[in-house]
Amino acid sequence: MRRKTLSKQIYMYFLIVIVLSLVSIGTFSYVQSSQALDSQVRQYMEQMIDSANYQTDLYLQSYELLSNAFSSNSDVRAFMEIKPDDAYEYYNYSTTIKKFAEASVQSVVTLYKQLNMIYVVGQHGRSVIYENQNFFNFEPVLDKNTFDYLMKMTPGNGRIALFNMSISKVDQGSVVTMARKVRGPSYGDANRGIVAIEIKLAELAKAWDRVSLGKEGFFFIVDDTGKYIYPSSMSNRQAGDELSALVLGSGNHTFIHKFENEERMFVSRKSSYSDWNLVASMPVEELRRPANTIRTTTLIVGIVTLAIALYLAFRFGRSIVAPIRGLKDSMRETEKGNWQYIDDENNRTDEIGGLIHSYNLMVTRLSDMIERVYQVELEQQKNALELGQSELERQRAEFQTLQLQINPHFLYNTLETINCYAIVQDSREINEIVEAMAFMLRYSVQTNLEEITVANELNHVRNYMIILQHRTGSDFEIDVAVPPSLLLENMVRLTLQPLIENIFQHAFPDGVEPHHYIRIDARKENGLFQVFIEDNGVGMKPAKLEELRMKLEQNRLAEKDEMKGARRGGIGLMNVHRRIQMVFGEAYGLSIDSKPGQGTRMTMTMPQTVKPKLRGREQQGT
Template identity: 80%
Template sequence: MKRKSLSRQIYAYFLIVIVLSLVSVGAVSYWQSSQSLDDQVKQYMEQMVDSANYQTDSYLQAYELLSNAFSSNSDVRAFMEIKPDDAYEYYEYSDKIKKFAFASIESIVTLYKQLNMIYVTGQHGRSVVYENQNLFFNFDPVLVQEKFTNLMKMTPIDGKIALLNMSIRPADQGSVVTMARKVRGPSYKDENRGVLAFEIKLDELAKTWDRVSLGKDGFFFIVDDAGNYIYPRSMSERQPNDELASQVLTSGDQTFLSKYDEEERMFVSRKSGYYDWNLVASMPVKELRRPVNTIRTTTIIVGLITLAAALWLAFRFGRSIVRPIRELKDSMRETEKGNWQYIEDAGRNDEMGGLIHSYNLMVTRLSDMIERVYEAELEQQKNALELGESKLERQKAEFQSLQLQINPHFLYNTLETINCYAIVQDSGEITEMVEAMAFMLRYSVQTNLEEITVANELNHVRNYMIILQHRTEREFEIDVVIPPSLLLEKMVRLTLQPLIENIFQHAFPEGVEERHSIRIDARKEDGLFQVFIEDNGTGMMPERLAELRKKLEENRLAEPEEASTGTKRGGGIGLMNVHRRIQMVFGEAYGLSVDSEWGRGTCITMKMPETTRPRLRG
């Protein structure tokens, strides 16, 4: 199996972290800046349109006040009821209206430039027209009657003002907008007798709208509620109530995106507070997004430069970590061959320097130990020749015991080296498994069976569960309800963990599920110290339970052929062996008892004396 290079793994991890960081930060920054710029542009356009709408409403409100003054003027109302052929009466009221109009217009200087003409026309066919040049003249009766009929149709019957895209003079058509209202006679009770109208120059009023700065390709226009384009003149050539006008009327005061002349544009609409005009500002989306595109390009360039610099630093950092590890690996290979090779630590004070120091210390101790072993072996051979065969055999046994002590020591150091590798690679799972395995190994190789507490056995079970959970990649918690006062009670070594392992192998044959549980409890009763291990697994069939109880009564260790029956556990330590080992320590009155019900679970009870320390029985 080909090993993965640690330097490549470190470099790959750095690459993933850096790319994820840059992409996430860049994406979030780009998205937030885009949203912020879009909101600012939208807010700017809305403010511009609101400002134009406010000024337009102010102008139109001033005309509305002027219209109120005219419509309530007694001379204007009396003019509506003059006789069509009475020239003197017509002249008299025309003169009075002239003086009133001149005085009113001169008093409101702000309306002077925008006003094109004022005219009063009645159903009798006579009219008075005031132009901005202050001239009064009569229109052709047929023309006046035609305009009068249209005005009467288009103005509200209740006397409210209507804004109309028309002029009584063909030459002014399209360049003015007419503010008109119906006027009653002097009695206020008669029906509407005529129309009062103001023609306002769009060119003068447009100076207010032209202040709306919308960039190179932006523009401003006005649509009334009927879908007619009021301003500018270029828009008046479009068909009334076309797709764009319909979208404006449908959106109300909402901002929307739409295509105009094959270009995606943003439209901001505001309806006049006094009349049926919709003021609309439009800008191309690509122009709105130009700052965002600049930010995106800048972010990508800066991100690439940052990525290149970070990868170079990651390469240098990876080499600084991997180089001493490679030296350590090469030295360990030489040590395996019997060549005790030391590593120069070069004055390092970091974790890697500590690892090298530990390795050098291990090599020194192993070298000294092997040397002492050889010396002891030579001494033993010399003594064997002098003391005889019986003494030689005893020295050989002592030498074998020394070897048994050396081998675990070397294994512990090897596990510590693996743990160091795991720490360098930031692998918490490997670290946890190695530490649990080391504790279990140290606990298992001790040969004495006495002086073991419940707490020691529970700690051994905990290390076993750590390894089991990493092997199965599933978490499982054992419910320990033993009173704290019983945790220092004496029991036999390596008796609790084999029972837990037996449960996982036989009580849960289909694998551990969420409903499965294991419970450990203990109590003192009638001079006995009892430990209970319960599970809610499959349980045992009655015949299987009877067979197991019979074997427990026979007080014998498990034989190799019994492995197929399930009584053999973990290298020969099963239920039968645990039972017999308890009896060897405490006596044949103690051991295991089993209670089980098929489909309900099993309870295993460990019975031991309540007395002080146990005694080993021969």
């Protein structure tokens, strides 16, 4: 099996992290930008189509006013009652109506160019037709079939109706007709005829042409029967086809449809006035072109960034692995008895530089120690010859004791060396145990009782739990409910871990079960800071609890004589209690509440912000 080097592992980890980061950021930015652009384009198209819808309704309403004027005109209403063969009455009313039409149209300049013709026709078959700007040498005639169609399709309640038709064959497809039924002179009479106004779509289309939809976008109108009103290029499509059915079914919503082998977005708005459906369409590809540009740019930037990051990762990995390899080679030489030092040419001040310095210091001390041991051994051999065999044995025992008196700094360096070997050998379990043991040892040998933070104590408990889990082979988690605002509150060193250890030794004598828990909480109230350690173990009997409370009230550390015959758990609780008092005063300490079968609650009570009294006493003693 091919051995994995540390440099390759670092490089692979960097590669995974960088690729995941770039892919995540690129995908997220592309999706978000695409959605934002789609939303903006959709809003823009909706605003344009709403504006066109509003302009169209406003435009048609002006013609409705003209239609109202004609339908309510007394001459128009009287024309509906003339006899079919009365030539004089027909001439008289037709002349009057044409003059009224000309005056009405010329009074409103905006209607002049857009109006194609106005015609009034009654049930008697006679009609009056006014052609605006007539350049044709023929007289349009309204046949009976057209009249019957208009009478049938126009509402009888006085509302207008719009038709895509013209009585002139030349104007078919280029005008829209607005029709309204007209009653006779008496308001009680039934509808007698039709007033119709033909409007040029070319002029009306100027408002629609303002809808800017890019090079590939277009605008069209479908009436409520599915017939295409505008533009003329769409009029050859069959009424009620798939596209018009989707428009009529969508109402005022947006939909995507494949039109002429191209996927397009359609935004539809139905006019409540004309019952027309105004629709704007743009290709989806054109809509998403900016998003595709963003995607391409993101991809290029991501590739360049990845290349630079991999190069930096390679350099970073080499800067870490190279000194570790040198340290490994030097340690192999040291194993052979060659005390080889590592030259730190760059005078590194980081962790690796500290490791090199510690290694050199360890080699120096080991060399001196072995030299001293060698000298002592020679002296012991001489003394053994003089003092005899018993004295020689005693000297050997003292020599063995001397060998064990390695200072903590050497032990830290040794643990760090073991940790390096664990990292190089990719042994996660040894790495975790050694790191936890090193932190606990470094934390424990600081013998002063000065305050530290709750976070420090929790970290010490975490290292203890790591070692405990590897020793027992079972996982168990402690529920830490301390509010974040209290993590920097002061407390006494090495008070929390002994209480946790006491719980594991006494609260769960039959082993830790899934329903068991240990909870750590804290609060500040009335100038006091309290830390609670609670479990749901076997609890204490009342007699045992009372005995333990009496010992806590004696306010003293456990004596050596007591330690010989007492269980370690009680000693740990008393020492925690007394050490809190030695730092903060006699008013504080440890209190215990417990019920058999329900668990135990231990409370450490300390002031919020008070300088430790032990410091003051030491200053006074000095």
